[in-house]
Amino acid sequence: MAEEKKRRAVATKTAAGIPKFVRGNLSATLKAKEEGKKVAKAFIHDGHDEIMRAMDIVPAWGESFSGVCAAKRDAEKFLQKAESDNFSRSLCTYATCHIGFEMAREEQGGAMPEGAPWGGMGRPDMILGNGQLLCDPRFKWPQALQHYLRDVPVFVTNMYYPPWDPNVDHHEQEKFYVKYCTEELHETVKFCEKVTGKKMDWDRLAAVVDLSDKTWDLFVDTYDLRKAIPTPMDTGDAMNTMVPITFNIGTQEAYDFYVELNNELKEKIAQGIGVADPEKYRLIWAAGLPSWFALNDFQYFNGKGAVFPVEVTYRDHEKIERLDLPKTNDPLERIAWRWVRYWTHWYDAARKIPGSTPKVARIIEYFEDYKCDGVVFHSAFSCRSWHAGIIHQAEVLRKVYKDIPILIMEGDIVDISSYNEADTHNRIDAFIETLEAYRNKQKN
Amino acid sequence: MTKVVIVSDRIETALIGPTGPEHRKLANKVMEEALKQARLRFEDLSYIVATGYGRINVPFADRQITEITCHAKGLYSLLPTVKTIIDIGGQDSKGIRIKDGKVINFVMNDKCAAGTGRFLEVIADSLGVPLNDLGKLSLEASRATPISSTCTVFAEHEVTNQLANGESVANLVAGVHESIATRVYSLVRKLQIEKDIAVTGGGAKNIGLVKALEGKFGSPVLIPPEPLITGALGAALLGKEKWEKARLDGYTPTRSKEGLQEAKLFT
Numbered sequence: 001m002a003e004e005k006k007r008r009a010v011a012t013k014t015a016a017g018i019p020k021f022v023r024g025n026l027s028a029t030l031k032a033k034e035e036g037k038k039v040a041k042a043f044i045h046d047g048h049d050e051i052m053r054a055m056d057i058v059p060a061w062g063e064s065f066s067g068v069c070a071a072k073r074d075a076e077k078f079l080q081k082a083e084s085d086n087f088s089r090s091l092c093t094y095a096t097c098h099i100g101f102e103m104a105r106e107e108q109g110g111a112m113p114e115g116a117p118w119g120g121m122g123r124p125d126m127i128l129g130n131g132q133l134l135c136d137p138r139f140k141w142p143q144a145l146q147h148y149l150r151d152v153p154v155f156v157t158n159m160y161y162p163p164w165d166p167n168v169d170h171h172e173q174e175k176f177y178v179k180y181c182t183e184e185l186h187e188t189v190k191f192c193e194k195v196t197g198k199k200m201d202w203d204r205l206a207a208v209v210d211l212s213d214k215t216w217d218l219f220v221d222t223y224d225l226r227k228a229i230p231t232p233m234d235t236g237d238a239m240n241t242m243v244p245i246t247f248n249i250g251t252q253e254a255y256d257f258y259v260e261l262n263n264e265l266k267e268k269i270a271q272g273i274g275v276a277d278p279e280k281y282r283l284i285w286a287a288g289l290p291s292w293f294a295l296n297d298f299q300y301f302n303g304k305g306a307v308f309p310v311e312v313t314y315r316d317h318e319k320i321e322r323l324d325l326p327k328t329n330d331p332l333e334r335i336a337w338r339w340v341r342y343w344t345h346w347y348d349a350a351r352k353i354p355g356s357t358p359k360v361a362r363i364i365e366y367f368e369d370y371k372c373d374g375v376v377f378h379s380a381f382s383c384r385s386w387h388a389g390i391i392h393q394a395e396v397l398r399k400v401y402k403d404i405p406i407l408i409m410e411g412d413i414v415d416i417s418s419y420n421e422a423d424t425h426n427r428i429d430a431f432i433e434t435l436e437a438y439r440n441k442q443k444n
Numbered sequence: 445m446t447k448v449v450i451v452s453d454r455i456e457t458a459l460i461g462p463t464g465p466e467h468r469k470l471a472n473k474v475m476e477e478a479l480k481q482a483r484l485r486f487e488d489l490s491y492i493v494a495t496g497y498g499r500i501n502v503p504f505a506d507r508q509i510t511e512i513t514c515h516a517k518g519l520y521s522l523l524p525t526v527k528t529i530i531d532i533g534g535q536d537s538k539g540i541r542i543k544d545g546k547v548i549n550f551v552m553n554d555k556c557a558a559g560t561g562r563f564l565e566v567i568a569d570s571l572g573v574p575l576n577d578l579g580k581l582s583l584e585a586s587r588a589t590p591i592s593s594t595c596t597v598f599a600e601h602e603v604t605n606q607l608a609n610g611e612s613v614a615n616l617v618a619g620v621h622e623s624i625a626t627r628v629y630s631l632v633r634k635l636q637i638e639k640d641i642a643v644t645g646g647g648a649k650n651i652g653l654v655k656a657l658e659g660k661f662g663s664p665v666l667i668p669p670e671p672l673i674t675g676a677l678g679a680a681l682l683g684k685e686k687w688e689k690a691r692l693d694g695y696t697p698t699r700s701k702e703g704l705q706e707a708k709l710f711t
Contacts, residue, residue, distance in 0.1 A: 391634055398636070403548045423536075423552065426497070430512035430550060437513070437546040 010275055011237050012268075014261040018240040021257070022064060022118070025247055029122030032058040038125040038196050041145065041152075043138055044246050045316050046130035047159045047181070047339050048188060050212055050331070053250040054205035055192050060121050061247050062141065066097035068117045070292035070414040077115070078104065079415060087144070092137040093382040093414035099144055106148045124149065126195045128188065129156035135385040155191040157184040159336075161343040164358055166351055170344050181336035189332070202331065208250040209331040213338075215255045216317045219245050222262040226309040227370050230274020232265045235285045235308030236298025237275075242314035280305030281373045281435045286363045286397075287312055287390055288378030291411040291419050300425060304432050310370040312362060318342055353400065359389065360396045367401075374405040374435050381410065381418040405438050407431040445534075446471055446498070447676035448478035450489070451684055457482035458673045471502045472704050486704045491697060493683035495675050497535060503702040509682055511675045512540055512550045518678030519642055520545030522668045527638040530628060530657065530665070531675075532647025534561040539632030551634050557596040559627035561646045564653070567620045570600050571613055582618040582652030589619035594627065618652060625656035642666040644674045 032039045042048055042059040052059050069075035070093075078100030079093060085103065087096045104113040105123065112120045127149070129142035142154045159181050162170035189200050226233050233241075241261060244254035268274075283301070285308050291297070298308065323341040328334055349361035363375065375397060377390045394406045407427060412418035450456040459481060461474030471494075479486060486504075494505035495514040502508075511531075519529055520542060529540040537559045541549040553559050557566070568575045589611050593599040603616050624647075641661055647653050648671035658665055668674055690697040 395636070403543065406549065408551075422497070426510060427552060429508075430510040430547070433510055433513040434547045434550070438548075441544075441546065 010268075010273060012233055012241070012261065012264055014257070014264050015237045015240045017257065017260075018243050021243045021248060021253070022068060025059070025061060025064060026068075026118050026121050028058050029060045030119060032122055039122045040192075041124035041127040041142070043128070043130060043141075046128065046132075046138070047157075047185060047335055048128050048130065050205060050208045050250045050335060051185065051188055051192060051200075052128075054208045055189075055196055055198060055200060057126075057192060057196065058122070059247070060124050062098040063094045064243075064247055065101065065117075065121045066094040066414050067292045069097050069101075070416070071295065072117050073293050073416060074115065074117055075293075075414045076416070078113075089415060089417075090382060092141070092385075093412055095137045095141040095144070096382075097414050099141070099148070102145060103148050124152055126192070127152055127154040128191075129154065131156060131158045132160075134388075137385070153191075153195060155188060157188055159184060159339055161340045162347075164347060164350070170347050174340050174344065177340050178333065178336045181339055182330065182333045185332040185335060206331040209334050211252065211255060212250045213320045215245060215249060215258065217320055218255060218258045218262065219317050220319045222258050222265060223310075223315065225262065225265040225269060228265075228269045229282075229371065230272070230276065230279035231282065231307050231309035231370075232268035232273060232275070233309075234275040234298060234302060235311040235313075236295060236302065238308075238311055238314065239290050239295060239298070245317060246314055275307045276302045276305050278305055279307050281307070281432070281439075282371055283308050283374045283376050284363060284367050284370065284372045285311035285313060286375045286377050287359070287393065288387055288409075289313060289380050289383060289413045290378060291380070291416075292413060293416050294411065294419060294421065294424070297409075297424060297428070300428055304428070306374075306432060306435070308376070310366045310372070312359075312366070316342070318345060353396070355399070356396050357389070357393070360393050363393065363397065364400065367397075373439065374407070374431070376407045376409065376431075378409045378411065381412045382415060383413060403438060403441075405431060405434045445672065446474045447673050448474050449673055449676040449680040450478060450482050450484065451677070451680040455677070455680075456484065458670065458677070460672055470706055471498065472504065472706050475504070475704060491683040491687040492700070493679040493686075495679040503706075504700055504704050506697065506700045507683070507686065509679060512538065512547055512552075514675045514678030514682060515644060516540055516542045516547045516678065517545055517681050518674035518676070519644060519668060521677065521681055522674065523640070523642055523666050525640045526642040526666060528632070528635065528641045530632055530641065530643045530647075531645045532559075532561055532624070532628065532643065532653070533645040534565070536560055537628050537631065537645075537647070539628075539635050539637075541635045541638065549635050551631055553627070553631050556594075558594045558599070559624055559631065563596050563599070563624060564620065564647075564650070566596050566600055567603055567617075570604055571607070571616065573613065573617065576649075578617050578621075579649070579651035579653065581614050582621055583655070585612070585614040585618035587615055587618070588622040588656075589615045591616075591619045591623040594623070599623065618656075621650070621653045621656040624653060625660045628657065629660040637661065639663055640666055642668065644668060644671045646672060 029039050037056050037058050039058045039060050044063055075097045078097045081100035081103050082096040127142045127145055129139050131139040139156045142156055146154050161177050162173045193199055244257040248254040283306055325337045346358035346361040350356045350358045379387050379390055446461045449458045457478050459478040492505045493507050493509055494502035495509050496511045499508040515531055519526055531538045537553045539551045557563050568578055589606055591599050591602055593602050606616055643665045648667045687697055
């Protein structure tokens with residue numbers, strides 16, 4: 001115990017404003033009825049954000065609600081509720097936690113379930129889904145919800161993008177996907193017009209899309225500041241600072257948040273303030289949604305001098321210039337191009353490494369740019385879609401970087417029964433020792 | 445179990461003492477016994493490293509190092525050709541890939557007792573066979589009865605049912621070994637296994653389990669002379685290395701100021 005020494009860990013002040021955003025989003029769904037607005041149960045990264053913002057539809061984010069339940073370690077009652085109707089624990093626990101919540105509310109005749117975190121979330125007037133390539137809950141969750149919310153109309157689009165195939169040049173296909181996505185978005189607008197009884201204001205939509213583009217750029221510029229050594233911001237913080245771009249994109253508040261964060265990071269860099277003092281190891285959070293009930297694990301890393309200047313999770317944005325989007329007067333086509341180009345823009349880099357994938361190409365880019373020493377993955381048990389392929393990614397990274405230290409943590413996003421703190425910390429300890437051994441070997 | 449290894453230029457003593465709710469805080473007692481056996485005083489020890497799940501409960505330790513690093517160090521000192529270690533302990537099972545005695549990758553089985561020594565303890569108990577006799581008994585099996593349940597509790601029920609249906613105890617024990625070996629293999633194969641392979645921990649003392657592992661890995665495995673103490677040996681060697689390096693660099697390593705006392709955590 002003589003050598004145990006607590007090291008300083010510094011969070012950004014700007015991140016302290018995040019609970020206000022999250023609470024604000026939840027309370028907006030409750031106030032919507034008084035304000036004559038419609039509430040849509042919606043999914044993040046579905047391409048629907050700007051449509052909802054331009055039509056004054058208030059999004060009810062199921063993932064956010066379940067994440068808040070998990071962070072407060074208060075999800076169990078909703079998970080059990082869903083389980084009582086045969087929803088398995090191995091299904092997406094974002095979905096089952098939210099479905100359990102809606103089941104409880106319907107059973108109580110629409111009354112808010114007691115103890116719903118932060119006042120709960122408003123009952124939706126519509127459900128928007130999106131069958132992405134990977135995430136099956138994006139269409140199964142709306143379908144399952146419809147069993148309990150019988151009067152609520154559901155609209156599920158398919159925002160597909162060219163699937164990864166190392167032998168196919170996706171550039172030849174992308175315009176067909178963009179056309180398809182654009183049509184899906186137009187149908188979404190028609191659906192929203194029908195439910196709200198209001199027509200889309202196309203000029204307003206174009207302005208919202210422009211604001212989103214600006215926010216994408218500012219977000220990436222701000223996060224790139226974390227390349228500084230020592231890094232001024234950790235992934236532990238990023239799991240909070242992702243809120244405005246993930247849940248509030250297309251709003252001035254989201255843009256302003258990143259202006260403030262950008263200023264704070266620049267100040268920290270100028271003063272040489274890092275997350276850990278000393279900063280011993282730089283790691284990439286290479287895949288995986290976090291265990292929302294165990295975000296302190298990031299501080300556990302920080303306490304050992306290990307920082308995460310970069311993460312893949314919730315960084316689903318890119319500099320607009322890099323995506324080289326064709327000009328169009330249709331804001332929905334703009335969204336479609338941004339969507340397709342974003343999901344495919346690592347394909348070319350991936351083709352250059354035999355056996356690689358776009359996800360690995362992205363990790364390699366970040367690993368180099370942020371001067372990382374090791375890689376951490378988190379495998380969330382109930383989320384198959386976004387966590388499939390972690391072992392393959394680790395194997396490809398080992399082919400590229402040989403004995404690079406890689407840690408695969410195991411847990412879940414919401415269900416605490418899939419998590420073991422003592423073992424997680426034990427693995428982190430062993431991983432830190434592996435990083436040290438690797439560094440010594442590199443020196444010799 | 446609590447293990448103490450004291451090294452100088454050789455192994456001075458290696459002792460295995462009990463662990464449990466009461467004994468967990470009594471690492472000092474096992475240390476006292478080891479010192480007595482080695483004819484040393486506590487003051488004679490230059491540096492102490494604690495490892496394993498209980499490493500934070502050793503107030504007199506100068507440093508804590510995880511069992512992953514310690515296993516690698518200890519085993520490398522005994523069997524330097526080994527590149528993959530399979531450790532089957534009472535609480536978990538692990539796979540460790542090493543290169544020149546240093547860890548390059550590891551995997552651990554947690555949250556579930558399947559594939560660990562605890563699984564064997566439960567089954568031994570329900571079959572009424574002493575744990576130490578399971579290995580030899582399984583060699584008398586005519587076949588390994590398939591055990592389909594991976595959950596320890598359900599596997600215990602399955603074994604009890606099979607026993608009631610007239611299956612021989614030897615066949616059932618062989619089936620249990622096969623089940624653990626399958627579980628461990630699927631865990632360790634994530635490491636890109638390289639030979640030589642060694643098995644440590646209590647599982648290495650079970651000849652039936654070792655044979656089942658050899659079958660799964662398609663290769664003979666090496667067993668250190670005392671597979672229970674490789675982690676403690678590694679801790680002792682790392683402590684020695686740390687102390688010697690400090691001496692070479694001209695400084696005295698920071699020591700715990702706690703004397704040989706029991707952990708206060710549980711009092």
